[in-house]
Amino acid sequence: MTVDFHSWASHCQTLIENFLDSRLPGTDCVPRRLHQAMRYSVLGGGKRVRPLLAFAAGELSQADVDRVIVVGAAVELIHAYSLVHDDMPCMDDDVLRRGKPTCHIEFDEATALLTGDSLQTLAFELLSEKNLTDDTKTQLGMIKQLARASGSKGMAGGQAFDLDNVGKTLTLPELEFMHIHKTGALIRAAVMLGVHCSNSLNDTQLEKLDHFAKCIGLAFQVVDDLLDAEATTATLGKTAGKDAENNKPTYVSIMGIREARALAEKLQHDADRILNEFGDGAIRLRQVTDFIIKRKF
Ligand code: GRG
Numbered sequence: 001m002t003v004d005f006h007s008w009a010s011h012c013q014t015l016i017e018n019f020l021d022s023r024l025p026g027t028d029c030v031p032r033r034l035h036q037a038m039r040y041s042v043l044g045g046g047k048r049v050r051p052l053l054a055f056a057a058g059e060l061s062q063a064d065v066d067r068v069i070v071v072g073a074a075v076e077l078i079h080a081y082s083l084v085h086d087d088m089p090c091m092d093d094d095v096l097r098r099g100k101p102t103c104h105i106e107f108d109e110a111t112a113l114l115t116g117d118s119l120q121t122l123a124f125e126l127l128s129e130k131n132l133t134d135d136t137k138t139q140l141g142m143i144k145q146l147a148r149a150s151g152s153k154g155m156a157g158g159q160a161f162d163l164d165n166v167g168k169t170l171t172l173p174e175l176e177f178m179h180i181h182k183t184g185a186l187i188r189a190a191v192m193l194g195v196h197c198s199n200s201l202n203d204t205q206l207e208k209l210d211h212f213a214k215c216i217g218l219a220f221q222v223v224d225d226l227l228d229a230e231a232t233t234a235t236l237g238k239t240a241g242k243d244a245e246n247n248k249p250t251y252v253s254i255m256g257i258r259e260a261r262a263l264a265e266k267l268q269h270d271a272d273r274i275l276n277e278f279g280d281g282a283i284r285l286r287q288v289t290d291f292i293i294k295r296k297f
Contacts (some may be wrong), residue, residue: 005287009052016051016076017043019069023126037107037115038122042080045098049172049220049292050075050190054221056284057194057209059085060201067132067197071142074123075190078150081119082159082186084112091163120150127193134199149189158182162248170249176218183224184217191216191285205278212285219267220292224252226260227297 003011020042025035051072058068087094087102088109095105104112127146133139148154158181172177189214195201201209229252251260271289275282 005284005291008284008287008290012052012055012072013066015069015071016048020076023073023122033107033111034114034118036119037062037103040106041084041103041115042119047295048072048076048297049288050079050186052291053187053213053216053285054194056288057191057233058197058213060209060278060281061195062197062281063194063197068194070126070129070132071193071197072190074126074146075186075193077119077123077126078146078155079186081116081123082150082155084119085116086159088112091159095115108144129195133197138196138199142193145192145196146189148193149185154181154185154189155183158185158205166243166248168249170254172254173253175249175251179218179221180214184214187217187220188213208274208277212271214291215267215271215274216289219264219271219289219293222251222260222264222267223293223295225252226257226264227295228241228252229257229260237287264293280293 021039024042027036027039028037031249053068054068054072054075058065058071069176069227083097084103086092087097088104094102096102100106102112103115107115123146124143127139127143133142150156152160158178161178162182165174165178188210192206193208195206195209224272251263255263268289275286275289278285
């Protein structure tokens with residue numbers, strides 16, 4: 001019998017948490033303050049959506065779980081680094097993250113900068129470990145894929161586009177371009193890296209899965225904008241959301257709540273249609289997609 005989604009997700013989250021705990025340098029290791037800040041920024045929080053996607057994709061390709069843990073952790077470290085830097089005064093200037101003071105508030109700005117840098121390099125250290133794939137060529141391809149997804153043609157590029165456009169009006173295609181890079185690229189990498197832990201899928205299947213990952217990457221952001229708008233409505237009685245308040249364009253500010261919700265549903269429908277071609281092997285990917293769309297936080 002298939003274990004229900006919540007038990008499965010909680011098992012995967014524990015696996016990732018324990019693995020990250022074992023690979024992040026201990027707080028007794030010099031420089032202690034930097035290692036404390038790294039552990040503070042990664043452990044004990046977050047939904048771990050990207051590792052869940054890697055696990056679900058790994059199930060589809062029947063990959064060894066011990067390999068998928070490593071790639072899920074690598075992607076989560078990149079995500080954690082991006083949040084630490086994104087919260088800094090030179091970017092979003094946020095004081096709270098996951099209900100705790102942000103890294104630069106709890107420590108200091110220089111430590112936050114170095115924390116992000118060190119989490120990023122640790123991700124690539126993990127991805128270079130032996131026995132992660134059946135052959136070295138696939139592993140090099142995975143390292144390249146994560147580097148691309150994180151860099152100026154991926155997440156960092158999306159962030160730069162975002163910062164360049166604060167206070168400006170974006171068209172829908174421009175907003176889509178920004179989110180495909182800023183949020184979508186890493187989500188896409190999580191799926192593809194999970195699947196690449198085994199060589200069992202052919203090129204056509206990989207292409208379909210990449211298209212699926214693109215749909216959910218965008219859906220993740222649309223839902224994020226909707227949740228942000230709902231939270232702002234509940235606390236301030238305004239409907240635009242925190243990003244829009246900060247002069248940042250969002251799906252809700254451009255399309256309105258109803259259209260944005262319809263877009264999230266359409267993207268889920270497109271994603272499910274692709275997964276249907278993979279039959280029962282895609283059950284976990286279907287469940288994580290549903291979680292991304294229906295989540296309340
Ligand atoms: C600083 C290079 C650089 C990039 C930052 C991803 C990003 C780019 C910034 C994050 C800003 C943000 C809040 C974007 C909205 C979507 C998003 C990534 C939300 C946070 O991700 P979750 O919901 O967070 O997966 P948890 O806490 O669950 O891990």
